[in-house]
Amino acid sequence: MEETKQSEKKKSCASCGAELKYKPGSHQINCEYCGYEEFIEQAKSSFEELELQHYLKVVGDNAYTDTIDLLHCKNCGGNQHVEENYKSLHCVYCGEPLIREDIEREGWITPGALIPFQIDNSGARKIFKKWVSRLWFAPNKLKRAALDPEGIHGLYVPYWTFDAQLYASYQGERGDYYYETQTYRTKEGTRTRQVRKTRWSHAAGSVDGFVDDILINASEKKQREIPSGISHWNIKELAPFNSKYLSGFITEKYTIPLKEGHHKSFQKAKDIAYSWIRQDIGGDTQRIHHADIKLSDETFKHVLLPVYISSYSYNGKKYQFYINGQTRAIHGKRPYSFWKIFFLVLFIVAIVVLISIFAK
Secondary structure: OOOOHHHHHOOOOOOOOEEEOOOOOOOOEOOOOOOEEOOOOOOOOOOEEEEEHHHHHOOOOOOOOEEEEEEEOOOOOEEEEEEOOOOOOOOOOOOOOOOOHHHHEEEEEEOOOOOOOOHHHHHHHHHHHHHOOOOOOOOHHHHHHHOOOOEEEEEEEEEEEEEEEEEEEEEEEEEEEEEEEEEOOOOOOOOEEEEEEEEEEEEEEEEEEEEEEEEOOOOOOHHHHOOOOOOOOOOOOOOOOOOHHHHHOOOOOOOOHHHHHHHHHHHHHHHHHHHHHHHOOOOOEEEEEEEEEEEEEEEEEEEEEEEEEEEEEEEEEEEEEEEOOOOOOEEEEEOOOOHHHHHHHHHHHHHHHHHHHHHH
């Protein structure tokens, strides 16, 4: 297989020779020094949906269509593709230094699509700064970190998406609520109340439909899991993959192989099938005794989704903050300043003591 290096080629400015980087929110790469801009050529056709069974049965778990240079973090295990002259050589997850000499070449299934960053690093810092400014008892170091231009990094996170035709036959029961009047005694006398009961009837049938873009995070490390608070993207804005969108950003390679991602997607497909079945049964409540779920015409894509990450250490603990590079949603676990809380409590106690003294 011929190795291609498209994702690693330096994009040089035709005017001054500096590196061209992707301009978030556009379809352009530009030069930060002289202002030269170049449009990213858009594919004439939509991104390709790859036949799943071909990769699972014929090519196997270790299938790849391209190679990529990766830097592996020895501290947290993160694996990141860094552009040739990217200034920051620190892990985006834990902040540990990355050694350029440790670069390894690995095969990967080339991304079929991505959502380009819609905000630049400056915009992400503003969102982070605004969020930090609203935090009560935040350490001053955290507030200074929000101003650090090197403290936040744009990362393309790998995901698998799966499509399929879903068919499910089922056996179950439909429950319809009805109410009976019940008489009961109290100290004041006899009273009545309405008691809800359920009338069950047999239900059987089948449902079918197209399941579109089941999204599976392709990073397995728990400490690198994207929080649910920011992990919602508008998948309809996926663009056909072009390596120029990666310029100026870090790209993570998937660590969950395609086969495992497919297993995870089946559980989500099962949840969808059960939702369809409950709607098909109808009534007020449902019981599903058995469901035979089958997927056909399965396809998949390897996609990259944009996230900004800031990693921060305080009192020996690591804190990470995430910003969705498309929707601007932010999420993070924040530290508290012991001294700010201590002095506030001390101030309140002093006020109470003064009030009690003057009240006498």
